[in-house]
Amino acid sequence: MRLMNLFKRPQSTTAPVARERLQILLAHERAVSGKSDLIAILREEILGVIAKHFPVEQEGISVKMERGEIVSTLEVEVEIPTPMCPSFPLPATSKPATADELAREPEMAEAAEASE
Amino acid sequence: MAKVLVVTSGKGGVGKTTSTAALGAALATAGKDVVVVDFDVGLRNLDLVMGAERRVVYDLINVVQGDAKLVQALIRDKRVPTLSLLPASQTRDKDALTDEGVEKVIGELKEKFDWVICDSPAGIERGATLAMRHADIAIVVTNPEVSSVRDSDRIIGLLDSKTEKAEKGERVQKHLLLTRFDAARAGRGEMLNIDDVLEILSIPLLGIIPESTEVLRASNLGSPVTLNAPLSAPARAYFDAAKRLNGESLEMVIPRDRKSLFGKIFGRRAAA
Numbered sequence: 001m002r003l004m005n006l007f008k009r010p011q012s013t014t015a016p017v018a019r020e021r022l023q024i025l026l027a028h029e030r031a032v033s034g035k036s037d038l039i040a041i042l043r044e045e046i047l048g049v050i051a052k053h054f055p056v057e058q059e060g061i062s063v064k065m066e067r068g069e070i071v072s073t074l075e076v077e078v079e080i081p082t083p084m085c086p087s088f089p090l091p092a093t094s095k096p097a098t099a100d101e102l103a104r105e106p107e108m109a110e111a112a113e114a115s116e
Numbered sequence: 117m118a119k120v121l122v123v124t125s126g127k128g129g130v131g132k133t134t135s136t137a138a139l140g141a142a143l144a145t146a147g148k149d150v151v152v153v154d155f156d157v158g159l160r161n162l163d164l165v166m167g168a169e170r171r172v173v174y175d176l177i178n179v180v181q182g183d184a185k186l187v188q189a190l191i192r193d194k195r196v197p198t199l200s201l202l203p204a205s206q207t208r209d210k211d212a213l214t215d216e217g218v219e220k221v222i223g224e225l226k227e228k229f230d231w232v233i234c235d236s237p238a239g240i241e242r243g244a245t246l247a248m249r250h251a252d253i254a255i256v257v258t259n260p261e262v263s264s265v266r267d268s269d270r271i272i273g274l275l276d277s278k279t280e281k282a283e284k285g286e287r288v289q290k291h292l293l294l295t296r297f298d299a300a301r302a303g304r305g306e307m308l309n310i311d312d313v314l315e316i317l318s319i320p321l322l323g324i325i326p327e328s329t330e331v332l333r334a335s336n337l338g339s340p341v342t343l344n345a346p347l348s349a350p351a352r353a354y355f356d357a358a359k360r361l362n363g364e365s366l367e368m369v370i371p372r373d374r375k376s377l378f379g380k381i382f383g384r385r386a387a388a
């Protein structure tokens with residue numbers, strides 16, 4: 001039995017597989033955690049720009065980075081409160097929003113997203 | 117100048133507490149004033165491995181909260197007079213440790229000792245980040261096995277971002293301590309080998325501690341392996357690691373497969 005084990009040796013060599021799996025995984029994990037600061041900075045800056053035009057909340061923005069083989073995508077989602085408050089910017093005048101203008105709001109949110 | 121050292125890993129059961137006790141005793145027998153501090157609040161074990169479990173009166177949390185003076189909580193080792201232990205609390209939880217309290221205690225310990233060695237709890241949560249917070253040097257304890265290596269990589273990331281040194285734009289010196297290394301299994305390709313782990317983690321190697329029953333025997337008896345069996349292979353590896361911490365450069369001893377080919381064929385067992 002013991003001599004047989006000697007001959008079986010090459011097949012039971014799993015360490016190289018472990019090494020390869022680790023190298024791939026850690027390359028990914030390091031990239032993500034290394035970028036986490038960048039994401040936080042981006043989030044703050046985007047929030048700053050949008051807040052100049054819309055009353056957005058700190059929690060109303062999510063920034064995600066997805067890493068792919070060839071391209072990576074940056075996903076920015078901004079939640080803008082329904083414009084009932086007077087501070088919501090209205091074209092030309094500043095009277096309370098009409099039903100018509102309210103209906104336009106989703107489009108504006110989409111526009112904000114698309115521009116990222 | 118006192119040095120603060122954290123023994124950390126992410127993963128549990130890899131040998132942090134064993135290494136804290138063994139290295140603490142090795143440094144202390146070399147004449148340094150050493151304190152080993154148990155940060156594993158709620159799951160303290162360092163007292164047991166050091167054989168001081170029946171002498172614990174006050175603990176780290178009592179000191180942090182001002183209920184006891186530091187000198188009342190420190191337990192001096194009966195075998196090595198330059199070695200002391202600051203135990204963790206077994207009943208309280210880690211939330212009882214405040215940032216300011218820990219900073220103050222570490223500051224006081226630095227005045228009394230040459231080496232302050234912090235035994236980190238497992239995980240990457242507050243307990244682990246508090247233990248590494250004030251470190252000058254980190255020993256990343258790793259087993260040659262995928263999950264341990266991955267967790268060590270996470271911990272290295274935290275050492276570079278969550279420590280006082282990192283926040284000041286300085287660096288915590290990081291060392292890899294490869295523990296529970298089984299030469300026979302590495303030789304058969306069943307375990308990651310040393311070069312693989314070093315290449316993946318890319319921090320300097322402090323030592324390779326072989327898997328050995330001497331470690332278990334020592335902890336059964338409540339004595340660091342460097343005191344209980346100073347000539348055993350794991351103890352020698354710990355003594356060498358301690359010398360490297362003191363700035364000596366020594367050749368690295370790679371544990372060899374003691375049950376050699378001949379041993380296998382003739383069914384002979386080499387003495388461990």
Ligand SMILES: Nc1ncnc2c1ncn2[C@@H]1O[C@H](COP(=O)(O)OP(=O)(O)O)[C@@H](O)[C@H]1O
Pocket residue numbers: 125127128129130131132133134135161238295296297325326327328329331332335350
């Ligand atoms: N070199 C070694 N050889 C054999 N057993 C070991 C070795 N190092 C640690 N152990 C054992 O592994 C277990 C976990 O060790 P411990 O130091 O408590 O790990 P941690 O503090 O990282 O959770 C213990 O039972 C210990 O005796």
Ligand SMILES: [Mg+2]
Pocket residue numbers: 132133134156161236237
């Ligand atoms: Mg432990």
